[in-house]
C-alpha cells in the first residue's frame with residue numbers, strides 16, 4: 001500500500017483487501033490499470049474506486065463488515081508477528097550488549113558497536129510498527145461498530161422505529177424457508193397485515209404531521225404487544241405486518257384482536273388540543289402459511305383477509321386459513 005501511495009486507513013484497507021481477495025474482477029481490473037501505469041493511488045482515487053467498485057455507490061454494510069472482519073484478522077496476525085519479531089529483536093539486542101560488555105575490556109570492536117546500533121534501531125522500528133498496527137486495529141473496531149449501526153438503521157422504519165419493508169421481506173423469506181423443512185412441518189407461521197382505517201381522511205382533516213403522529217402511535221402499540229420471537233414491521237404508508245413464526249392460529253388471532261382493541265382505545269391527541277382526541281381504528285387480515293407456497297401467495301392471502309375486513313365495515317379481524 002505504501003509503495004502505491006495509499007495512506008493507511010480503513011477505506012484503503014478495504015479496497016486493498018478486496019483487491020487481494022480477488023473476488024471483485026471489476027475492481028481488480030481498474031486497480032491493475034492504475035498500478036501498471038505506476039500511478040499513485042491517492043485518497044481521491046481510492047475513494048472513487050471504493051464507492052464505485054466496493055459499495056456500488058451506496059453502502060453495502062454486510063460486505064464492508066465482512067471486509068472489516070477480514071482486514072482485522074490479517075492485522076491481528078501481523079500484530080502477533082510484530083510482537084514476536086519485537087521479542088526476538090530484544091533478545092538479540094540483550095545478547096549483543098552482553099557480548100559487547102564482555103569484550104569491552106579487550107579489543108575495541110567497531111563492527112560489534114555497529115551491530116548494537118542497528119539492533120537498537122530495529123527495536124525502535126518494530127515498536128513503532130506494533131503501535132501502528134494497534135492503532136489500525138482500533139480504527140477497524142470503530143469502523144465495524146459504525147457499520148453495524150448503519151446496518152441496523154438501514155433495516156428500521158425511521159418514523160415508527162419498527163422493522164422496514166426490506167427487513168420484513170428478508171425475515172419472511174428466511175422464516176418460510178425454515179417452515180418448509182421437515183422439523184417445522186407441524187408449526188406453520190402466521191401472518192397478519194393491518195391497515196389504518198380512513199387514513200387519508202385523517203390526513204386530509206388534521207394534516208400530515210398528525211397522520212405521522214397516528215402512525216407512530218400504532219407503531220408503539222405493535223412494539224408493545226408483539227412477542228419477542230415475532231417481527232412487527234411497517235410495510236407501506238399506513239400498512240403494518242406482524243410475522244409470527246411459532247404462534248398457533250388462536251394465539252395469532254388473540255394478538256390481532258389485542259392490536260385492534262388497543263388502537264381503538266387509544267386516543268391520539270392533536271397538538272395543543274388536550275381534550276380533543278381522534279378515534280382511530282384499524283382493519284386486520286390474518287392467515288396461516290400453507291406448505292409449499294411462496295411469500296407472495298402468503299402475503300396475498302393476508303391481504304385478501306384484510307380487504308374482507310375493510311369491505312365488511314372495518315375495525316375488525318378476518319382470518320383466512322386453510
Ligand SMILES: Nc1nc2c(ncn2[C@@H]2O[C@H](COP(=O)(O)OP(=O)(O)OP(=O)(O)O)[C@@H](O)[C@H]2O)c(=O)[nH]1
Nearest residue numbers: 195196197198199200201203208209211212237238
Ligand atoms: N401522514 C402520513 N400519511 C401517509 C404516509 N404514507 C402514506 N400516507 C397516506 O396514507 C393514505 C392512504 O390512503 P388510502 O390508501 O386511500 O386508504 P384509506 O384512506 O386509509 O382508506 P381505507 O384503507 O379504505 O380505510 C394516503 O392519503 C397517503 O398519502 C406517511 O408516511 N405519513
